[in-house]
Amino acid sequence: MDRYDRQVRLWGNAGQDLVRRSHLCVVSRGETPLLQEILKNYVLLGGSRITLYLDAEGGRSNHLLYGDLREALAPLNPEPLELTTHRVNLNSFVIPNSERYSAIVQVGLPVGLRHEGDLSPPVIHCFARGLCGYVHLQLSEPHLLLDPRNEYTIPSLRLDNPWGELSQYMDSIHVEQMDDVQLSQLPFAVLLYKTLNTRRAATTAAQLKTVLAETYLHGLNPRAQSDLNYAEAVRFAHLAFTKNRQDGLLNRLTRDVCPLLEQENKLGFQDTMNQYIATLLSTLKRYADMHNGHFPLDATLPDMESTTHNYNALKRVYEAKAAKDLADFKKLIPGDIEIPEHVIDEFCRNTKTTELFEPLGVCRGPPDSSAPPLLDALKRCQEGKTVDLPQLNVTFSYPTETYIAGLVTQELVKLITHQFVPIDNCFVYDALDPQNMATCRL
Amino acid sequence: MPRETNIVKILGQKNYEKIRNTKCLLVGAGGIGSELLKDLILMDFGEIHIVDLDTIDLSNLNRQFLFRQRDIKKPKSTTAVNAVKHFSNSKIVPYQGNIMDSTQFPLHWFEQFDIIFNALDNLAARRYVNKISQFILTPLLESGTAGFDGYIQPIIPGKTECFDCTKKETPKTFPVCTIRSTPSQPIHCIVWAKNFLFSQLFAAENTGDNMDDPNKDWGTTDPEEIKRIKQETNELQELQNIITAKQKERIPAILKKLFIQDIEKLLLLGNLWKTRDKPVPINALDIVKSPEDEKLDLNNIWPIQQQIQNFINVTEKLIDRMPKENNFIEFDKDDEDTLEFVAAASNIRSQIFNIPMKSVFDIKQIAGNIIPAIATTNALVAGLSSITSLRILNLLKYAPLKDAKDLNMAFTAKSSNMSQNRYLSNPKLAPPNCKCPVCAAVVRGVLHVSKKSLETFTLQKFVECLQSQYEYEEDISLLDMTGQRLLVDFDFDDLLQKTLSELKLHDGSVILLSDDSDRDDGMLKKPAEFYIVVSGSLNEEKMELPKLNIPLLPAPPSTTDTEETSENVDTVATTEGGQEDVITILDDTDTTSSKKRHFSDDDEGPPTKAVKQAIDDDIIELN
Ligand SMILES: [Zn+2]
Numbered sequence A: 001m002d003r004y005d006r007q008v009r010l011w012g013n014a015g016q017d018l019v020r021r022s023h024l025c026v027v028s029r030g031e032t033p034l035l036q037e038i039l040k041n042y043v044l045l046g047g048s049r050i051t052l053y054l055d056a057e058g059g060r061s062n063h064l065l066y067g068d069l070r071e072a073l074a075p076l077n078p079e080p081l082e083l084t085t086h087r088v089n090l091n092s093f094v095i096p097n098s099e100r101y102s103a104i105v106q107v108g109l110p111v112g113l114r115h116e117g118d119l120s121p122p123v124i125h126c127f128a129r130g131l132c133g134y135v136h137l138q139l140s141e142p143h144l145l146l147d148p149r150n151e152y153t154i155p156s157l158r159l160d161n162p163w164g165e166l167s168q169y170m171d172s173i174h175v176e177q178m179d180d181v182q183l184s185q186l187p188f189a190v191l192l193y194k195t196l197n198t199r200r201a202a203t204t205a206a207q208l209k210t211v212l213a214e215t216y217l218h219g220l221n222p223r224a225q226s227d228l229n230y231a232e233a234v235r236f237a238h239l240a241f242t243k244n245r246q247d248g249l250l251n252r253l254t255r256d257v258c259p260l261l262e263q264e265n266k267l268g269f270q271d272t273m274n275q276y277i278a279t280l281l282s283t284l285k286r287y288a289d290m291h292n293g294h295f296p297l298d299a300t301l302p303d304m305e306s307t308t309h310n311y312n313a314l315k316r317v318y319e320a321k322a323a324k325d326l327a328d329f330k331k332l333i334p335g336d337i338e339i340p341e342h343v344i345d346e347f348c349r350n351t352k353t354t355e356l357f358e359p360l361g362v363c364r365g366p367p368d369s370s371a372p373p374l375l376d377a378l379k380r381c382q383e384g385k386t387v388d389l390p391q392l393n394v395t396f397s398y399p400t401e402t403y404i405a406g407l408v409t410q411e412l413v414k415l416i417t418h419q420f421v422p423i424d425n426c427f428v429y430d431a432l433d434p435q436n437m438a439t440c441r442l
Numbered sequence B: 001m002p003r004e005t006n007i008v009k010i011l012g013q014k015n016y017e018k019i020r021n022t023k024c025l026l027v028g029a030g031g032i033g034s035e036l037l038k039d040l041i042l043m044d045f046g047e048i049h050i051v052d053l054d055t056i057d058l059s060n061l062n063r064q065f066l067f068r069q070r071d072i073k074k075p076k077s078t079t080a081v082n083a084v085k086h087f088s089n090s091k092i093v094p095y096q097g098n099i100m101d102s103t104q105f106p107l108h109w110f111e112q113f114d115i116i117f118n119a120l121d122n123l124a125a126r127r128y129v130n131k132i133s134q135f136i137l138t139p140l141l142e143s144g145t146a147g148f149d150g151y152i153q154p155i156i157p158g159k160t161e162c163f164d165c166t167k168k169e170t171p172k173t174f175p176v177c178t179i180r181s182t183p184s185q186p187i188h189c190i191v192w193a194k195n196f197l198f199s200q201l202f203a204a205e206n207t208g209d210n211m212d213d214p215n216k217d218w219g220t221t222d223p224e225e226i227k228r229i230k231q232e233t234n235e236l237q238e239l240q241n242i243i244t245a246k247q248k249e250r251i252p253a254i255l256k257k258l259f260i261q262d263i264e265k266l267l268l269l270g271n272l273w274k275t276r277d278k279p280v281p282i283n284a285l286d287i288v289k290s291p292e293d294e295k296l297d298l299n300n301i302w303p304i305q306q307q308i309q310n311f312i313n314v315t316e317k318l319i320d321r322m323p324k325e326n327n328f329i330e331f332d333k334d335d336e337d338t339l340e341f342v343a344a345a346s347n348i349r350s351q352i353f354n355i356p357m358k359s360v361f362d363i364k365q366i367a368g369n370i371i372p373a374i375a376t377t378n379a380l381v382a383g384l385s386s387i388t389s390l391r392i393l394n395l396l397k398y399a400p401l402k403d404a405k406d407l408n409m410a411f412t413a414k415s416s417n418m419s420q421n422r423y424l425s426n427p428k429l430a431p432p433n434c435k436c437p438v439c440a441a442v443v444r445g446v447l448h449v450s451k452k453s454l455e456t457f458t459l460q461k462f463v464e465c466l467q468s469q470y471e472y473e474e475d476i477s478l479l480d481m482t483g484q485r486l487l488v489d490f491d492f493d494d495l496l497q498k499t500l501s502e503l504k505l506h507d508g509s510v511i512l513l514s515d516d517s518d519r520d521d522g523m524l525k526k527p528a529e530f531y532i533v534v535s536g537s538l539n540e541e542k543m544e545l546p547k548l549n550i551p552l553l554p555a556p557p558s559t560t561d562t563e564e565t566s567e568n569v570d571t572v573a574t575t576e577g578g579q580e581d582v583i584t585i586l587d588d589t590d591t592t593s594s595k596k597r598h599f600s601d602d603d604e605g606p607p608t609k610a611v612k613q614a615i616d617d618d619i620i621e622l623n
Helices: A005-021 A033-045 A069-076 A164-171 A180-184 A188-196 A205-220 A222-226 A228-235 A243-267 A272-290 A308-332 A341-349 A373-382 A398-417 B002-011 B013-020 B031-042 B076-087 B123-136 B176-180 B186-202 B223-244 B248-268 B304-321 B336-352 B360-367 B375-392 B451-456 B459-470 B560-566 B594-601 B607-616
Strands: A023-028 A049-055 A082-088 A103-107 A123-129 A132-138 A426-430 A438-440 B023-027 B047-052 B091-096 B115-118 B140-146 B149-155 B173-175 B410-412 B443-450 B476-480 B485-488 B510-515 B523-525 B528-535 B552-554 B571-573 B619-621
Touching: A005 A341, A005 A398, A023 A033, A033 A049, A033 A069, A033 A103, A033 A123, A033 A398, A033 B375, A069 A082, A103 A398, A123 A373, A123 A398, A132 A373, A132 A398, A164 A188, A164 A308, A180 A222, A180 A228, A188 A205, A188 A228, A188 A308, A205 A222, A205 A228, A243 A272, A272 A308, A272 A341, A308 A341, A373 A426, A373 A438, A398 A426, A398 B031, A398 B375, B002 B013, B023 B031, B031 B047, B031 B076, B031 B140, B031 B375, B047 B076, B076 B091, B115 B123, B115 B375, B123 B140, B123 B443, B140 B375, B149 B375, B173 B176, B173 B186, B176 B186, B176 B223, B186 B223, B186 B336, B186 B360, B223 B248, B223 B304, B248 B304, B248 B336, B304 B336, B336 B360, B375 B410, B443 B451, B451 B528, B459 B476, B459 B485, B510 B523
Parallel strands: A023 A049, A023 A103, A049 A082, A103 A123, B023 B047, B023 B115, B047 B091, B115 B140, B443 B528, B571 B619
Antiparallel strands: A123 A132, A132 A426, A426 A438, B140 B149, B149 B410, B173 B571, B476 B485, B476 B510, B510 B528, B523 B552
């Protein structure tokens, strides 16, 4: 109920806390609108620790919103602003102590900077000129997601692979003794379970629908045609099958993710959340090995047409299992690392989402063979060369810089909170000719 | 100014002078509005007029970067303007007001602007400004955000599709009997607590609903249930008396009435519970006041006893506030007392109906129709909007705009999944949708009438003038779009002898004339919409009708009758027009696909019927 209410609704209090505790390093030649806008957005979102490196020779753009940065940024966040500015020679600059930052933003610099040590946080390169610009995310270690905040997740009903209590519950419902009204009040999960357990085998949603029509509509309950629960059973027949998907996720975890994380782990992770999630992922593999290939159950049930009583009874079966699984999972977490409870809980709620098993920066495929031509043109601009594109041959670019700064800060939030899928990994923008725009992997 | 030389470079001297002479209207000084104001100033637009109704709230400060803690409760428009003065080269004029108020903002006021930027948060105002831009043919740059998603849509009247060419998400509605008798989801209980209970107890105007109207639609035909709803409403009025009489000791009586006696009465309606779980009244022993008011975590769900205690505590607080606030407290999601009351009441009701309870945090989002909002999305949408304005005004010397349809919309989404390429999508603008009730399916004009004629012209005379000027046949209908009512049609002529002023037509009224005749050739005149401007003196009789060419078109097939009867007529809308963070924007990025767009077009009926339907429907908006 406060200043951050509207954004906490996107990434939760834990996410906001990560933003609040984050430390941003920004390197720029001089003070530009792009730099100021990035800092403004970051502080507005709740960030307050900034280390800024400016070139000793770098000047100030003559098109700035803010005069004195500290004076302008401080009122945007009730936390005290910790802004330290250093003037350095960027030509020979090596970012010191880079491992202590949450992220590094390089504003308008033609080449990537080197950093001390082996570990580096994510680096965002960005630039805007005229009506064009780009954002490029460079990762030194896999970026792991805690919650992709996927709006469409597939619930793990496990009707095709039930555990003891679920079977017991389902078997305690005697559909053959029910009248049509009672049948119409059953959640669709029950109808699907019963259909799966008729003598007619169904291994696909299409087959299941056929069997459902034959055994239920043309058998048990001929009056079901207009029943909402029957309509849902048909519509959500595919939800009955969770085993294949689960096997696929486990396969991905075992084959791709775990070996990669083990390798990475030898070096250690720069990012604490990455370290936590990597530990949880390898725990997840051990859990699955010990539990017949299953992940801890997530209790989130979709809405189902039924009486509240029936729905709640079913929900209790899922909730009990989820609570037990979570407790079992927690027992397997190695003792040498202390992971906050809420991180573990959130992780377990999301083990059904694909994005968890596609660490950004490694598992999403090789770089593209060629970069978009506009990106080359922009890079030549950065080096001070002239480029024969009218939309680039201008120095005024305030609106474009506002736009690019918005994107940069948006990506920062995704990276810092380990929620939402960050850009993979470069976006090139052209306001004049959308044909030139591209997302690519560098 | 050094800024100037930069801009001259990109625009050229001639265009720079043009931008210095450009007058912008910026509607909204909220999230996008603050960003746009800054961008427009830094682009050196000559004049910027900014309109906002709202005052600043703490929850704005995470993105509306021109405002500070000390500005809370001050008007957004003037505060924003004060905050930008020090870097502004532009003339900036703030207005605190509702853009839909035609007294403060008459049509001719809009005509002074070269371009309009919409930075609004609600559908009603977006639609209104869109319509105005269609009347005066001024380009409109529409924009909106919801969380990580944002969009801009340039609208060039007559050339590209308008805001209403595609269907917009409308607020959820619920049948009255679900809310009052048979809730099955948390939102039903929240709507009950907020729209029925809270407003009845703390914000009731004693005029109320006309309960004796024999034509009133109750959402049910069960006479027993209607009787019960009537009685319940009367009893609620008695509860209201407890509040206004400050009888704190009788708060337990309110609880007993709402959560025990009313539920017991409901249980007597046996046919309601044949296919539903029966509600269980609360335990009277739980109605106890806690000695102290502890601070609880608003993210958690508290046990029922705690909910009841909270109900008592917060009701006491509200009772204390009543006399100071003229016995009228409105629900406001950012007013903690009102929010906690609604949360406690809806959770108690949820418990009774075996529905899961919700945390105060979640209830706030539902009851307040809160759309998540962040600085970054606002910044990038405003950036896109200001870049696009340069193209609309044709200010880029190297990129002259040949065809309005070469402009692009923009949708931005959090997803950067490459295969879908949705990071930023830029569909080209479509031409107006021929079925659009706003920009294509009606002819539009401005009608001038003198003050005197408004007093003397009868509706009959007025209709005759319209008919003869535009060659409509006998059967026409005339609707007052502003007041949402029928003035005349083939079987309603009661108002014909009233004068225009008696009919409450005024400066800013919009009327719709449509052809209801049944011609042999199956042709109908296109409907015409008029904006009424009242001008001139009290002495002079004068009415000036615009010169319009209203074509004859083949009549649409009459499929609407079935639609009208199948519509659920008695509904509760949860919208809260005109407030911050309220209305669902067109945030569905799927609208970028033209397939879907055209799919939704097919659902739209012919425009005149659509309008009529909106008037016929008894949609209760209880806010
Ligand atoms: Zn339209």
